[in-house]
Amino acid sequence: MTVRDPIALDGRIPAPKDHAQVLVVGAGPAGTAAAIEAAKLGAQVVLVDENPLSPGLMGLDAPLWFGGRMTTAVQQPARMLEQMIAGNPAIAEAFEAGVDVRLGVTCWGLYAPGPGLAALPGRMVGLSDDQRSWMCGFDHLILATGQRDVAVAFPGWDQPGVMGAFALHSLLNRYEAFAGRRLVILGSGDLALKTGLMALERGLELVALVERLDSVQGDPALAAQLIQAGLAIHLNQTDFAVQGGLDGVERLTLRDGTQLACDTVCMALGGAPAIELLDAAGGATRSSPVGRVPVLDGLKSSLSRVLMAGDCTGLTVDAEESGRAAARLAVLGEVPVTAAPSETPLLAYQSAWLEPVREDVILCQCETVTLGELLDVRAPAYIGPPTERSKARSLATLLQDGPPNQDQIKRLTRACMGVCQARRCREQVSLVMARAAGLGPTEGPHAGHRAPVRPLPLSLLADWEEGAVMARDWDVWFGIEGAWTPHHWIGTDRVGTQPPSHPPVEDDQ
C-alpha cells in the first residue's frame, strides 16, 4: 500500500455525477452542427450554451462587449430563451436529434488530469446556471466558443453605448434586445461592412462608418452596397472622439470637426478567437495574425480529447463543416480535413487604430489605467503619489531587463486585472507593449486566462454539496507536524501541547 499524505488533494475531488460522452460548448453554427452529428452517430451528447446570459454578466461586458445597450427585455429570462430558440432553428434540431441541450448554462472552467494535476479523477468542466455550479465529466469535449469582441481605446470609449460588433449581432439577432437607434460603426473590414448592412436591414439608422486607415479594408462589393444606400465611409480618421451625456454616447466628432449624432458606436475591428477555456486549462496557444489562437493538430488541441470547431480555432473553416468533422473525430476517431490558419492581419489593423491614442486615454477601464500610466508603469492611485524612485521607472526601464511581460505590467499597474477579466483591454495592452518594445503586433506578450473564465459570484461558484472527504483534515497550509511549533518552544516540554491546526471533522459517510 502506497503511503499518501493525508492533507493532500489526492482522492478529495469526486468524479462528477454529471457526465457526457460528447460535451459541446457553444450552440452557434459549429457547436450545434457538432452536437447534432455526434448524436446522429449514437453518442450521448450534452450541448451547453451560456445564452441567455444573466443581465449581470451582460452589464460586465461578459462574454461580449454589450456597452450597456440592452433593452429591459434582458431582465426576462423566459422571453430571452424564447427569442434565442426562435432565432436559431439548429437548437430545435439538436433537441430532436436527442441532444441534451442546456441553455443558460455557462462553462467556466476546463480541467484535465495529467502531470501536475494527477489528483483529478478524470476530465471535467465546471458548469453553472443562475442558481448553482457543478462539475461535468466528459469523454470528448468540443469547444465551439466562437469569437469575442476586441476593443481599441479612443477618447470617449468608456461611454455607455460604445460596444462591440459581436455584441450587436447578439442583441439584434439572438435576443431582439438592442436599445440603440442611431449607429456609427468603427472599421471598414468585412465585419464592419456586414454589420452595417445588417443594421440597415434591421431598420436602424446607420449614420456612417469611420475608418482609421486611408482605404476601405473589406470586400469592395459590400462597401458599394453601403455607399449605394447613401452611407458615408470616413477614411483616414486618425483623431476622433466620442462625446456623451448621462445616457452615454451622443455624438462622434471627426478630425475635421464634423459631428455625427448617434447613440451607439459599434467597434467592428475584428474578433478574438474565444480560447479562454483552453488557455486557462494549460492548453497550448500561439500568437497569429488574427490574435491568440489554439495550437491545433487538425481540430485537436494540445489537451487530450479536447477538440475545437468553428471561429474559436482561428482557422479559415466553414463553421458547420468543422463542427461535424469534430464530432466524427470524437465519436469515430476519423481524422478531419486540415484547414489553413487565418492570415488576416487583424492585430496589425488593431495596432494601427491604437497608434494615435494619447497618453491620457484610459486603456484598462476596470482599473482606470491610462496609456501614459501603463508606459510609466505607474502604481495605482490608491497607493498614493509615486515615490521619487518610482518616477524613474517606466516600461522602457523594464524592457532593459528583458522582453515585455504582461505579468509585470499587471502586477505594477493593474491593467488587465479587473472584473471584466481583461476582455476589454487584453489585446490592446499587448499591442501597446509590443510597440514600446519595438516588436511587431504579433510579438506582444499574452495575458493568460484563469478559471473561472466568467466572473461568477462566490456563492454560486461555491461547492455547497462538498463531501466530508474534502472537509476532513482541511488545513490552512501544509499541516506538516512541528513546522509551526514556536521556535523558542523547541527542545522544551511544551512541544506537542499546541492545539491542532486542522481539527478533526467527523466522517458523514
Next chain:
Amino acid sequence: MSPSGAPIVVIGGGVTGLSAAWWLARAGHRVLVLEKGVVGFEASGRNGGGASHYHSPLFHEEQRLWPQMDELLGYPTEWRQERVIFALTPEHLAYYRYMASVGRELGYGAEDIDARQVRELVPLAGDTVLGGVHLHYGGHANPQRTVQAYAWALQDLGGEIRQHTAVRRLISRDGRIVAVETSAGEIGLDHLVVAAGPHSERLLATAGLFLPLGMARAEMIVTEPAPLMPVGGADGHGLYGRQTLRGNLAFGGGPHEWLDMDADGPVARPTSPLTRNLARRVAELLPKAAHLRVIRSWAGIIENTPDGRPVIDRPADPGNLTVATMSSVGFGLSPASGRAISQLVLDGQCDFADLGRLKLDRFAGLAADWREQRGWTPAPAEVAA
C-alpha cells in the same frame, strides 16, 4: 573569476534571493542575481502576502523590518500592520487564540475578541462568527509589488539582475564553487547563494550537496473589489489571505498537490476544481461578500523540506556557498531572511537570530525514498487514468 561573473552570485530572483541580494548591495557588495524567468514570477509573487510568523526564529526581525520596508526600498509594498483571525468553529477558535497567546509570550500585543468585535473590524463577516483574535503585530503586503520593489531597489544600488538565465549546474574546483553553468554560458563567482526555490535540490546536487525538497501546488482565488474594511488582513476558517488595498479578496488554503520534478523543474499547472471549495469557505468566512464575483484563481509551486522548516545555512564545505529555502513560508519573512543570508555570506554568522536549527546537515542520512515514505508524491497513475 570570469569577466561575466560577480563576487557574489545569487541563483533565484524570488523574494528570498532578491532580498538577500538587496541586503548585500546595501552593504556595498557587487551582486548578480540569475533568474530563469522573470523576477518574482513563481510563488514569491503568488501568495497570501502575510507576515505574522510567530513560529520562526526570524519573527522579531520580520516584525521590526516590515514597517520600514517602503522607506528602505524606496518603492511601495502596500504593507499594512495588524491582523484579525477569526473562527466559525470552537476548534479553530482554540487554535487562533493559541497563536495570539504565543504572540503575547513573545512580547507583542494581541487580544482575544468576541464576535461583535470581529464584525466591527471585519464588516463582511457574518452571524456565524464565534470569536477571534486581534493581532497588533504582523500584517500583509502585496507580494507582486514587493518582489518588484526588491528588484528595483537592488538595481538602484548597482546590483545586476539577469532574467531569462537558467542555471544548469554548479561548477566546483578544489573544494570551492567557482562558477555556475547557465543558459547564457559560464558565470564566475567568489560566493554563491542558492535561493532557487524548488530548483535548489537539483542545483545543489550538482555540487554533491543534499537538500531534500518536496514540491507542491497551492491555490488561491480572487474576487472583484469590495469596499475597504477597517482591517484588510483578516482571515480564518482554515483560510489564509487578505483584502488587498484595491479591495479584492484574495484567499487560499486547504489541500495541496505534490508534484514531480522534471528537468526544467516541477510541472506547473493551473488551478483545480478546488476553486469551488475555496469559494465556499470564503463565502462562509465573509457571508456579506458572498455576492462578490470570483474573477481569477491561481496556483504557485512551493517547496517544503521534510520537517517543514527553512534551511538558511552556510555549510563548512564548500566554504563559499550559502543555501536558503524558506520551506513554503518565504514571502513574509523575506526582509529578515535576506538580511540573515547576507550576514552568513559576509560574516559566516547571523547576529540577530539563532539559525542553529535551520542547518542543512539535519537531513544527512535521510532515506533516499523519504518522499515516498511520507506520500509527498503525485497521485498514483491509476487514480489519474
